[in-house]
Amino acid sequence: MKIVTGNDLKTGAVTWWTGYDWSIHVEDAVDAGDEADAIMAREAAACRVNNPYAIDGERDADGKVRPAHIKDRVRALGPTVRPDLTLKPADPEARDWVI
Amino acid sequence: MYKYDQYDQAMVDARVEEFRDQVRRRIAGKMDDDQFKPLRLKNGLYLQLHAYMLRVAIPYGTLNSRQMRALADIARKYDRGYGHFTTRQNIQYNWIKLAEAPDILADLAKVEMHAIQTSGESIRNISADQYAGAAADELIDPRPWCEVIRQMTTFMPEFSYLPRKFKICVIASKEDRAALRWHDFALRIVKNAGSEIGFEVYAGGGMGRTPFIAYKIRDFLPTGQILSYLQAVLRVWNRNARRDNIHKQRMKILVHDLGQEEFTRQVEAEFEHFLSLGQDFPQAEYDRVAAYFDPPPFEQGLSDELDLSDPAFARWVRHQVIAHKAPGYAIANISLKPAGGIPGDISAEQMDLVADLAETYSFDELRATHAQNLVLPHVRKADLYAVWQALVEAGLADSNLDLVTDIIACPGLDYCSLANARSIPIAQKIAERFADAERQADLGELKIKISGCINACGHHHAGNIGILGVDRKGSESYQLLLGGSGDENTTQAKIAGPGFDEDGIVDAVERTVEHYRAVREPDERFIDTYRRVGMDGFKEAIYG
Numbered sequence: 001m002k003i004v005t006g007n008d009l010k011t012g013a014v015t016w017w018t019g020y021d022w023s024i025h026v027e028d029a030v031d032a033g034d035e036a037d038a039i040m041a042r043e044a045a046a047c048r049v050n051n052p053y054a055i056d057g058e059r060d061a062d063g064k065v066r067p068a069h070i071k072d073r074v075r076a077l078g079p080t081v082r083p084d085l086t087l088k089p090a091d092p093e094a095r096d097w098v099i
Numbered sequence: 100m101y102k103y104d105q106y107d108q109a110m111v112d113a114r115v116e117e118f119r120d121q122v123r124r125r126i127a128g129k130m131d132d133d134q135f136k137p138l139r140l141k142n143g144l145y146l147q148l149h150a151y152m153l154r155v156a157i158p159y160g161t162l163n164s165r166q167m168r169a170l171a172d173i174a175r176k177y178d179r180g181y182g183h184f185t186t187r188q189n190i191q192y193n194w195i196k197l198a199e200a201p202d203i204l205a206d207l208a209k210v211e212m213h214a215i216q217t218s219g220e221s222i223r224n225i226s227a228d229q230y231a232g233a234a235a236d237e238l239i240d241p242r243p244w245c246e247v248i249r250q251m252t253t254f255m256p257e258f259s260y261l262p263r264k265f266k267i268c269v270i271a272s273k274e275d276r277a278a279l280r281w282h283d284f285a286l287r288i289v290k291n292a293g294s295e296i297g298f299e300v301y302a303g304g305g306m307g308r309t310p311f312i313a314y315k316i317r318d319f320l321p322t323g324q325i326l327s328y329l330q331a332v333l334r335v336w337n338r339n340a341r342r343d344n345i346h347k348q349r350m351k352i353l354v355h356d357l358g359q360e361e362f363t364r365q366v367e368a369e370f371e372h373f374l375s376l377g378q379d380f381p382q383a384e385y386d387r388v389a390a391y392f393d394p395p396p397f398e399q400g401l402s403d404e405l406d407l408s409d410p411a412f413a414r415w416v417r418h419q420v421i422a423h424k425a426p427g428y429a430i431a432n433i434s435l436k437p438a439g440g441i442p443g444d445i446s447a448e449q450m451d452l453v454a455d456l457a458e459t460y461s462f463d464e465l466r467a468t469h470a471q472n473l474v475l476p477h478v479r480k481a482d483l484y485a486v487w488q489a490l491v492e493a494g495l496a497d498s499n500l501d502l503v504t505d506i507i508a509c510p511g512l513d514y515c516s517l518a519n520a521r522s523i524p525i526a527q528k529i530a531e532r533f534a535d536a537e538r539q540a541d542l543g544e545l546k547i548k549i550s551g552c553i554n555a556c557g558h559h560h561a562g563n564i565g566i567l568g569v570d571r572k573g574s575e576s577y578q579l580l581l582g583g584s585g586d587e588n589t590t591q592a593k594i595a596g597p598g599f600d601e602d603g604i605v606d607a608v609e610r611t612v613e614h615y616r617a618v619r620e621p622d623e624r625f626i627d628t629y630r631r632v633g634m635d636g637f638k639e640a641i642y643g
Contacts, residue, residue, distance in 0.1 A: 007146055007150075009125070009126065009197065010126060010196060010197050010198055011150060011151075011196050011197070012146055012147070012149070012150035012151040012195070012196070012197065013149070013150060014148075014149060044131070044132070045131075046128070047125075047128035047131065050132050050146055051132060051146075068573075069573055070512070070573065070574070070575065071148075071512060071518075071519070071570075074148065074512055074513060074521075075148050075149065078149055079149070079513035079514055079523075080513055080521065080524065081441055081513050081521075081523045081524055081527065082441075082513075085179060085194075
């Protein structure tokens with residue numbers, strides 16, 4: 001599957017295209033399929049996100065959407081070396097799906 | 100240290116307001132990212148993996164306590180309570196919001212700081228020996244010359260759109276503590292046969308995907324001609340730089356393509372032209388700048404005796420304290436490399452504590468080092484115990500300067516959008532593996548440097564043991580390099596062999612270190628053993 005990501009214009013936070021808006025949670029990402037290019041062009045022009053781009057996504061054993069490559073999994077979670085600064089600091093398993 | 104005058108302050112304040120307007124227009128959708136990106140980079144604002152990152156300049160690594168407290172306040176008010184000291188003696192913040200970036204720059208301007216030229220194709224923050232003005236072995240304080248060059252190159256239009264970034268370093272001792280020859284342009288202050296002070300000049304160094312060690316291009320340049328000479332170097336590069344390929348645009352490529360002799364010939368010809376223009380600082384202007392760096396009022400008649408009856412304090416003194424030029428004083432290094440910590444990271448509370456210590460015990464001066472540590476440059480020996488106790492309380496009293504756990508590491512894939520592999524976890528695992536203080540002391544000086552990609556921000560080319568993270572079919576892989584150095588005998592590390600995974604590289608470092616222990620001669624440093632015995636034995640030990 002292809003998922004579309006970018007960084008929020010104001011905060012720089014990593015965001016994921018949900019089909020109608022942007023979410024900071026990768027679980028909310030949808031398969032953009034053939035629409036990826038059109039979504040990226042429209043959203044960049046609207047100046048809501050920086051540098052939207054499409055990446056390969058996959059579903060984990062629980063069916064949750066995850067980026068296929070480690071770099072975007074780190075982007076989705078936050079730094080692996082500061083659990084207190086990750087997007088989900090209370091989730092002890094969060095780091096497990098990154099590496 | 101240097102103080103802004105009314106013109107400096109006016110320029111920096113105006114720049115803040117200019118950027119505030121640019122940010123407002125970007126958020127309002129009046130500019131797209133292609134238009135805005137070069138503007139934010141000119142103010143040190145990157146877009147990294149998780150957020151905007153702001154890199155703040157600390158010219159030649161010198162800070163006062165007021166500035167350090169301002170940095171702490173920024174960490175608390177605009178970031179997540181910490182900052183990260185880098186290998187260019189800068190500090191950077193990882194979680195900045197675009198709308199607040201102008202406010203941060205305004206706060207910095209209040210304490211005579213900015214983020215100008217910490218990014219982009221410009222002359223970057225000028226680095227120096229972190230012990231400048233304090234070291235027992237320096238000829239003179241090199242920082243006035245750093246400041247003269249800084250003033251001349253900041254805002255100068257000719258240097259605003261260079262072919263690529265340009266890094267300058269100035270030192271004034273035989274021992275190189277600033278990785279001189281890994282810079283585009285470097286100066287070592289020397290005395291000639293006639294006892295005149297001048298510069299040895301080096302050009303064409305740099306790491307990254309094409310590492311080169313700088314050539315010496317002049318044995319002696321009178322100090323008063325430095326601005327003409329620097330302009331000549333930049334003009335030759337600017338005129339001839341490869342602009343067809345971003346990977347070939349650094350000056351090191353030109354210098355090594357032309358060769359030492361031809362590059363020098365062109366510089367000297369250009370230099371003659373610049374000399375005739377009379378653009379160098381007059382002596383009176385240099386004297387005005389240099390007066391800001393006058394030595395602090397050291398007390399006379401202080402004792403050099405130290406009570407070392409507390410073994411933990413004695414260990415800290417042995418590893419962290421360096422000889423000072425003034426009797427009764429010492430240079431105290433503050434480690435930002437606690438076992439399992441993140442190299443270079445420091446909390447806002449720790450920054451406040453360090454500022455307090457500088458104010459109370461070090462004539463209000465602090466230094467950031469290229470090895471991502473801090474320095475209190477002028478501490479009375481009689482005050483060292485009190486300083487140490489305060490550092491212990493704050494978790495800043497590790498005794499590992501230049502030891503195996505004093506690792507330089509770039510932010511790597513945990514923060515950086517360019518990285519291919521994580522650096523920090525590797526540094527943490529190695530530090531944990533070698534945490535035992537006795538073992539570290541037994542190994543002696545051993546410099547490990549880790550980069551998460553070929554851009555080499557973690558200086559892996561200069562590591563006695565270097566580690567380079569790469570992407571291997573979607574997974575992190577780590578190459579081991581041996582024999583690098585950033586000291587006065589600069590060498591480039593060589594790849595030992597195939598890469599390892601995250602745990603494998605830590606084991607490989609241990610096998611490397613154990614081989615060193617097996618073959619070293621008494622009191623021989625790791626780098627000297629490597630240079631004596633060569634790669635083969637190490638390779639055999641690492642790969643079997």
